[in-house]
Amino acid sequence: MSFKKRIKALTFDTGGTVLDWHTGFRDAFETAGRRHGINRDWAVLANELRRRSMQAMLNLGRDAPPSYNFDGAHQFSLDAILAEEGLDVFDDEDRRTIAWDAPHSFRSWPDVRDGLARLRDRYIAVSFTLLSHRLIIDTTRRNGLMWDAILSCEGMGVYKPLPAAYTKAAAMLQLKPEECLMVACHRFDLDAARNLGFRTALINRPDEWGKAIGPQKPPPGSEPYDIELNSFLELAAFLESESLAKRKSPSAVRARSAPLDQQLLADTALIALYA
Amino acid sequence: MSFKKRIKALTFDTGGTVLDWHTGFRDAFETAGRRHGINRDWAVLANELRRRSMQAMLNLGRDAPPSYNFDGAHQFSLDAILAEEGLDVFDDEDRRTIAWDAPHSFRSWPDVRDGLARLRDRYIAVSFTLLSHRLIIDTTRRNGLMWDAILSCEGMGVYKPLPAAYTKAAAMLQLKPEECLMVACHRFDLDAARNLGFRTALINRPDEWGKAIGPQKPPPGSEPYDIELNSFLELAAFLESESLAKRKSPSAVRARSAPLDQQLLADTALIALYA
Numbered sequence: 001m002s003f004k005k006r007i008k009a010l011t012f013d014t015g016g017t018v019l020d021w022h023t024g025f026r027d028a029f030e031t032a033g034r035r036h037g038i039n040r041d042w043a044v045l046a047n048e049l050r051r052r053s054m055q056a057m058l059n060l061g062r063d064a065p066p067s068y069n070f071d072g073a074h075q076f077s078l079d080a081i082l083a084e085e086g087l088d089v090f091d092d093e094d095r096r097t098i099a100w101d102a103p104h105s106f107r108s109w110p111d112v113r114d115g116l117a118r119l120r121d122r123y124i125a126v127s128f129t130l131l132s133h134r135l136i137i138d139t140t141r142r143n144g145l146m147w148d149a150i151l152s153c154e155g156m157g158v159y160k161p162l163p164a165a166y167t168k169a170a171a172m173l174q175l176k177p178e179e180c181l182m183v184a185c186h187r188f189d190l191d192a193a194r195n196l197g198f199r200t201a202l203i204n205r206p207d208e209w210g211k212a213i214g215p216q217k218p219p220p221g222s223e224p225y226d227i228e229l230n231s232f233l234e235l236a237a238f239l240e241s242e243s244l245a246k247r248k249s250p251s252a253v254r255a256r257s258a259p260l261d262q263q264l265l266a267d268t269a270l271i272a273l274y275a
Numbered sequence: 276m277s278f279k280k281r282i283k284a285l286t287f288d289t290g291g292t293v294l295d296w297h298t299g300f301r302d303a304f305e306t307a308g309r310r311h312g313i314n315r316d317w318a319v320l321a322n323e324l325r326r327r328s329m330q331a332m333l334n335l336g337r338d339a340p341p342s343y344n345f346d347g348a349h350q351f352s353l354d355a356i357l358a359e360e361g362l363d364v365f366d367d368e369d370r371r372t373i374a375w376d377a378p379h380s381f382r383s384w385p386d387v388r389d390g391l392a393r394l395r396d397r398y399i400a401v402s403f404t405l406l407s408h409r410l411i412i413d414t415t416r417r418n419g420l421m422w423d424a425i426l427s428c429e430g431m432g433v434y435k436p437l438p439a440a441y442t443k444a445a446a447m448l449q450l451k452p453e454e455c456l457m458v459a460c461h462r463f464d465l466d467a468a469r470n471l472g473f474r475t476a477l478i479n480r481p482d483e484w485g486k487a488i489g490p491q492k493p494p495p496g497s498e499p500y501d502i503e504l505n506s507f508l509e510l511a512a513f514l515e516s517e518s519l520a521k522r523k524s525p526s527a528v529r530a531r532s533a534p535l536d537q538q539l540l541a542d543t544a545l546i547a548l549y550a
Contacts, residue, residue, distance in 0.1 A: 071449070124412055134449040137399055137423045146421070148412045155430045155447060172430060174346070174409040 009124035013184035019106040028102035032094040052077035061158040104138040115232025161192030200225035284399035288459035294381040303377035327352035336433040390507025436467030475500035
């Protein structure tokens, strides 16, 4: 049976892969700054907020049950950043707007809505995410998306990339890991999924950390994923195509995507860089 | 603020309230019976399968983490019934068809698809269910429904009507219980939700247990719910209406629904009756 036919469900990383958090946070910082007549490099603060809140979520639940979700991490990370940056003038309304309203209004990348709709025609399509249930509900409604289910690590009590998160996601779908295609722009997520037996699709999101940072480069010696493409539309076209199904190896698909040699930083390296 | 404006999310019981399990199970039994040239009152067996599997799910997770989900309960309940009924001739294929394929193909009641779409225009609309994630995914796709999320007790590890299930559902939505309207045809579910502070809407499903059993009667002295109506379309119309918002008490809505005095059995009594 072909690779495509064995796949029953697509499990989508959502922050970064589906949602443009950088623009959302940057704009919210900028609006708050303007309100107080302050000018800073808000794109840098947006990235710092993402980096810190991500660090607070990765592997959460390994040692003890989580005591906060990603919305909580956005809040306490923002408070810490504002204190360090001497931005105490940002009041409760600013903080709520940046840490809650902005992420619950993140826009999806332009290819997502139509691509996801096409992908969902053939496969179960679920958000499998570190973000909170409510954040996914709100952004899904705002962007006119359609998930079959939201498998938030918030509900599982264990967060990616802990192996138990992937095992639980497949179990909740009553599928074998190899029947699930993990779709993500983050290598740490795809690597963890692959270790558990998931198939893997890398979707490049060169602007995830903003245009100043630019596209990210695969770490030296990194193994290719089953599929590497540049949009949900490309993924839909690939999974719909009969002719491509006849290719010998799914890794052949990699050649169709844009050259990766201009890419600068791997996402894991990027997170470390800001540490 | 009016009752309607305080509501932010509708949490829907799904088996029975959304899905017609009786017809689905009865037809699957009948098909299997025909295959073996056996004739029985399949409607009775369908109800027995539902009754036993429900009993196995209610309050599950109170004493220990669940070791099965509702699909598992359908399977072991069916095996027990077939053994007792001398229907050992039903093979693995029959059992899989009745216990898994049939429920994953249940049809929704005729008012659900359009009513739910209208309700979702104004409110977050989630399936809050004893049934498995996968069952809701499959029936949602089959019936062209649209949920904002599936809050399955399977993912929570505690099952309705345990109070923790309702508390977790509201917490996952980041809402106060009183911002949630529990929509169900089962009184045990609405009563438990009300005890936790949810608002409540009873939707009558007179054929839930088949036409031979007929509509169910409220137990003597039962308190009315905030809303009592006969379809999702009526609920949508009520929640969309401005004029009805001016009624003094939401319980006034009860008068709009069909007379309940022809109803025969409360669902809790019905479950007991088959015990």
